[in-house]
Amino acid sequence: MAVFQSVFDIIGPVMVGPSSSHTAGAVRIGLAARSIFGEQPEEVDITLYGSFGHTYRGHGTDLALIGGLLGRATDSDEIRYAYDLAEKEGLKVNIKVSDRNVDHPNTAHIVMFAGDRSMNMTACSVGGGMINIIRIDGFRVRVSFDNPTVLFFYRDRTGMIARVTRILADHSINVSRMQVARKESGTQALMTIATDGIIPERVMAEIRSISELGPIISLSELMREPDQAPVNGSTAQESRRPQS
Amino acid sequence: MKLYPKNFATAIHNCNLSGISLSRYFLDIEIVLNETPEAVILKKMEKNLSVMEKAAAKGIAGVTSFSGLTGGDAKRLAAFRTKGSPFGDSLYLEGMIKSLAVNEVNAAMGVICATPTAGSSGVLPGVLLTIRDRLHLSRRAQINFLITAGGSGILIANQASISGAEGGCQAEVGSASAMTAAALVEAAGGTPSQSGHALAIALKNLLGLSCDPVASLVEVPCIKRNAIGVVNAIAAAEMALAGIESRIPVDEVIQAMGSIGRMMPMALRETALGGLAQTPTACRMTSMLQEEGHIPWPFPAARSDER
Numbered sequence: 001m002a003v004f005q006s007v008f009d010i011i012g013p014v015m016v017g018p019s020s021s022h023t024a025g026a027v028r029i030g031l032a033a034r035s036i037f038g039e040q041p042e043e044v045d046i047t048l049y050g051s052f053g054h055t056y057r058g059h060g061t062d063l064a065l066i067g068g069l070l071g072r073a074t075d076s077d078e079i080r081y082a083y084d085l086a087e088k089e090g091l092k093v094n095i096k097v098s099d100r101n102v103d104h105p106n107t108a109h110i111v112m113f114a115g116d117r118s119m120n121m122t123a124c125s126v127g128g129g130m131i132n133i134i135r136i137d138g139f140r141v142r143v144s145f146d147n148p149t150v151l152f153f154y155r156d157r158t159g160m161i162a163r164v165t166r167i168l169a170d171h172s173i174n175v176s177r178m179q180v181a182r183k184e185s186g187t188q189a190l191m192t193i194a195t196d197g198i199i200p201e202r203v204m205a206e207i208r209s210i211s212e213l214g215p216i217i218s219l220s221e222l223m224r225e226p227d228q229a230p231v232n233g234s235t236a237q238e239s240r241r242p243q244s
Numbered sequence: 245m246k247l248y249p250k251n252f253a254t255a256i257h258n259c260n261l262s263g264i265s266l267s268r269y270f271l272d273i274e275i276v277l278n279e280t281p282e283a284v285i286l287k288k289m290e291k292n293l294s295v296m297e298k299a300a301a302k303g304i305a306g307v308t309s310f311s312g313l314t315g316g317d318a319k320r321l322a323a324f325r326t327k328g329s330p331f332g333d334s335l336y337l338e339g340m341i342k343s344l345a346v347n348e349v350n351a352a353m354g355v356i357c358a359t360p361t362a363g364s365s366g367v368l369p370g371v372l373l374t375i376r377d378r379l380h381l382s383r384r385a386q387i388n389f390l391i392t393a394g395g396s397g398i399l400i401a402n403q404a405s406i407s408g409a410e411g412g413c414q415a416e417v418g419s420a421s422a423m424t425a426a427a428l429v430e431a432a433g434g435t436p437s438q439s440g441h442a443l444a445i446a447l448k449n450l451l452g453l454s455c456d457p458v459a460s461l462v463e464v465p466c467i468k469r470n471a472i473g474v475v476n477a478i479a480a481a482e483m484a485l486a487g488i489e490s491r492i493p494v495d496e497v498i499q500a501m502g503s504i505g506r507m508m509p510m511a512l513r514e515t516a517l518g519g520l521a522q523t524p525t526a527c528r529m530t531s532m533l534q535e536e537g538h539i540p541w542p543f544p545a546a547r548s549d550e551r
Contacts, residue, residue: 012292060353077355128358
């Protein structure tokens with residue numbers, strides 16, 4: 001269960017109707033997927049489970065997911081025209097509904113394609129517009145946005161975790177939750193680090209200079225106010241400053 | 245890692261210990277926990293308040309939902325009030341108009357502020373935008389109202405749920421009404437403990453409420469239920485201000501709501517597979533909406549009919 005920590009999780013988000021979990025949460029799932037992919041996909045396969053699958057048309061869940069994938073924020077009045085937007089902006093959308101039982105009633109699985117790249121993400125909308133990401137590219141994760149979260153992809157090898165966390169420690173950045181997953185020894189691995197407070201850009205730059213690190217994806221700001229949500233493709237690749 | 249207080253009893257205890265209001269208490273936590281200066285929080289909340297005002301005004305002028313199924317009821321009730329209700333004017337009537345207005349805007353895919361969800365977004369503004377004139381609340385006092393409601397909502401969300409898919413409508417309109425009642429008590433000069441009783445009373449009144457919307461749209465019965473959330477919140481606040489206490493402590497009521505939600509069958513948790521959504525009239529409405537292209541085939545209700 002998500003742990004709510006801010007009055008703005010309850011009084012907010014400012015959003016287009018009609019459902020916070022099925023519309024606003026879905027926009028954020030779309031935005032998170034776009035951020036993780038790092039650019040706008042050319043094609044997406046979306047699978048909807050549980051209540052998402054049963055009620056998506058009435059709630060505009062499909063419109064909301066597509067709107068998010070196109071970088072629109074939760075309060076964008078363009079969301080209701082998401083299919084037209086997708087056509088205009090070159091995003092091909094395939095939507096499927098699955099009867100398979102899942103842990104959370106509002107679950108979406110998104111596979112994104114661009115050129116020869118593809119990535120996938122599974123996320124749930126847990127109420128009030130809050131979301132949890134539970135899978136990225138086959139890695140089991142738990143990104144719940146109660147703290148700023150950064151994803152580090154890298155080739156599994158000894159010492160990588162220590163190198164990243166040492167830099168954080170040197171700058172007195174406290175890790176609140178950390179998770180490491182890999183497919184097999186020596187293959188692609190994913191380190192998920194949630195911190196108390198956003199990692200400043202100069203620290204991110206230092207981490208990026210570790211040569212064996214792959215893509216770094218910062219998801220810190222997705223749950224903030226709509227006007228702070230990423231609008232252009234790769235904005236989430238950078239760690240942004242706190243809004244204050 | 246610093247965390248939010250576990251329950252309402254802790255919040256009341258800490259308020260009494262330092263002699264502060266719930267809004268001051270929740271604001272202080274917000275500042276520390278989210279490392280945000282007070283001025284930024286107040287400004288952000290002010291923005292949310294203005295979204296509520298705009299939505300209410302838009303809805304009273306009259307809107308039609310995205311599906312065409314609902315709309316115009318806020319306008320209808322406002323005209324009724326202007327003409328003069330046979331029962332006389334009341335706070336309740338004005339609150340109902342504003343809550344219908346905001347929730348009709350939500351169904352029209354207009355911009356609203358979720359409180360705590362979009363489906364229940366009419367309850368809090370319905371109360372706040374009505375009582376603020378009667379209580380002569382300053383702008384800051386209105387923002388305090390939102391902070392107390394928000395903090396109370398967190399305590400509900402973390403101990404139970406605010407999602408219709410998880411806990412039915414009791415988790416949405418029930419939570420909205422309960423957190424609004426707590427804020428209303430403070431705005432009217434009540435104590436933190438009275439806010440707790442108001443929250444408990446309001447939530448108890450809506451326990452067990454199912455989420456069974458027609459054609460899975462956030463319209464029938466959601467919109468009118470927001471008006472009931474208003475009436476219930478004001479009634480609970482008045483009882484608490486009179487010194488009436490909830491016999492069951494507030495946190496136990498919240499946990500009971502969570503437990504009822506977990507026992508609720510899936511058909512009554514935002515799937516449109518049971519209850520009102522499966523009445524003959526609802527099924528006819530659903531087919532009509534499908535034929536008009538508002539909701540496409542295959543719709544789960546229709547699918548289960550075939551089998």
